[in-house]
Amino acid sequence: MTINRIREVINKSVHLFFTQLKYSVLMLKRRMTERQFLIFCCLVVGCLASLGAIALKLFVVKLEHFFFESSELGDIVWYQALTPILGIGLSSLLIEKVYKSSFKKGNDKIVYAIAKKSSDLPFSQCYSHITTAGLTVGLGGSCGLESPMVATGAAIGSNLGRATFLPYKERTLLLACGIASGISSAFGAPIAGILFALEVLMIEVSIASFIPLLMSSATGALLAKVLLGDNVLLTFNTIRSFDYNNIFLYLGLGLLAGCLCLFYSRVYHWMDHKFAAMGGPVKRWLVGSLLLGVLIFLFPQIFGEGYIFIKTLAETGQIPHNSILIAHTHNEWLIWLFICGIMIFKIFGTAFTIMGGGNGGSFAPSLVIGALLGFVLGRFFQLLGYTDVPITNLIVVGMAGMLSGLFFAPLTAIFLAAEVTNGYSLFIPLMMVAAISFFVVKSFEPLSLEMKRLFQESELDPTDKDRFALSRLELRFLISKDYPVFQLNTDLTAMLEMIRSSDKDVYAVVEAVEEQGNENGKKQLLKGVIYLNDIKTILFDDKKREENKKVTAGDLMMKQIALTIKDDMHSAIHKFEKLHSAKNVLPVVDENGNWLGFISKASILDKYRSEIIRMV
Secondary structure, eight states, X not given: OHHXXXXXXXXXXXHHHHHHHHHHHHHHHTXXXXXXXXXXXXXXXXXXXXXXXXXXXXXXXXXXXXXXXXXXXXXXXXXXXXXXXXXXXXXXXXXXXXXXXXXXXXXHHHHHHHHHSTTOOOGGGGTHHHHHHHHHHHTTOSSBSHHHHHHHHHHHHHHHHHHTTOOHHHHHHHHHXXXXXXXXXXXXXXXXXXXXXXXXXXXXXXXXXXXXXXXXXXXXXXXXXXXXXXXXXXXXXXXXXXXXXXXXXXXXXXXXXXXXXXXXXXXXXXXXXXXXXXXXXXXXXXXXXXXXXXXXXXXXXXXXXXXXXXXHHHHHSOOOOOSTXXXXXXXXXXXXXXXXXXXXXXXXXXXXXXXXXXXXXXXXXXXXXHHHHHHHHHHHHHHTTOOOOOHHHHHHHHHHHHHHHHHTOHHHHHHHHHHHTTSOTTHHHHHHHHHHHHHHHHHHOSSOHHHHHHHHHHOOOTTSHHHHHHHTOOGGGSOBOOSOEEETTOBHHHHHHHHHTOOOSEEEEEEEEEOTTOTTXXXXXXXXXXXXXXXXXXXXXHHHHXXXXXXXXXXXXXXXXXXXXXXXXXXXXXXXXXXXXXXXXXXXXXXXOBEEEEEEHHHHHHHHHHHHHHHO
């Protein structure tokens, strides 16, 4: 009862705020042109999405201060290993008991909403990711805040678009503005925010739409700079200029980043399947959080997002010896192996956090792992005696390599790295490493980490634009019942009368079946179809009609492949391809074989053309 009351209070408070905002915006809509109103909405979304991202960031900072910085136990490793159990548990409880089915994790769910739900996202996602991700990461969960920030911004854009009655195209643009602002606020990187929306979530916008996107993203970056400052944002200030003598280091880093991305992707999806098979959320929480606790106890640097750790690593080149594995050693090679362990087990820590019920994403872990990869490579050559190794450069470029390969976002990776280093001195190595990593992963995996999960769950492939547009169509909206229907025992005379009064050339043959719970008492079980071309010699020849007057529809029908109501458009097109070229209509049945109507190939193609126009 208490949980339901909390949910009701949160919903009412947030809903009241957005209701007031909605009426204010609608009043302005009457006084503006469509273009002016759209730009205004994009600015509003940019501000709100940025404030949502900032609220999430500050929530995490406050939790970390309360539980760790101001606590006497804060520096004790076993305490840090236990707090994620609480954080993941509270997050899982909120998801399962408060937000329930309206809560969706992952960027792939946003792509699904764009494709299948006309860019409509639940209203609760405007705030649910802030609470759940804040608890998860603030108490030590080993994942990132960027995915929840993206989901929050997308939900704000979607709901504002729906509240102001904007059509699909403009609503999708507002959704993209929320995403761009969220990423921009996370890093103070407006260009990376725009590219993330276009590359990772594959949102298609026209050239004219770039102005609203730029304004939203710039707004997010500005608010983050003002309200958060550089102490919270990820920045690097010790970058060296690019030296072409180190080109082989960067080439090797690109190859290693690609291989590590493949390993990350395979491990993540394998863990996803294992946890999905466990059953209830309590078991997943216990297994995931306890395993994460063990990892943090052995490798304390896995704790939390990891940004502070890699900033310290870049500035000092040292790690704290607070693990029992290296507490009593000063052997540089053993410490190097320990850092390799952090890099590998960070992948498992992220999987344990998210699969165990916590809320977060792989964006931050990919950057942390990439930074560690760059450090490991540079440190390896330092230990071999090469003193002039640009380790900080390798850390930043390694981040770009992992981000590019894991999310298939080379441009986002390049510009994000350039923006967090406050310059473009590393542009050449960034381009090289991002391209090589992307090429290596793409050679083995056709889809990125999150789009692969989307394809496995719904067979949507955003990279194939034609198939993606076709996937947006739903069979049930194309069914037509305006066709003559014959019973099995309908005689030739009755058939002729019905055919003369119809302009159709295909007819369903059904059998009436009694069915309990049906208001009409009967269902029409499809037995076959009759094509006019196949029987017109009998119908319109008096002599043959007289000879066959005792023939029924059951005698003339032919068995025909049928579409089921659950078939997608790809299945429908595949079945049409099996038909004779002159027969471009198929019957549709429900899961019990009851006739629902016919669907024509022409109606699919017409709807497909309309969808393409709608998306452009």
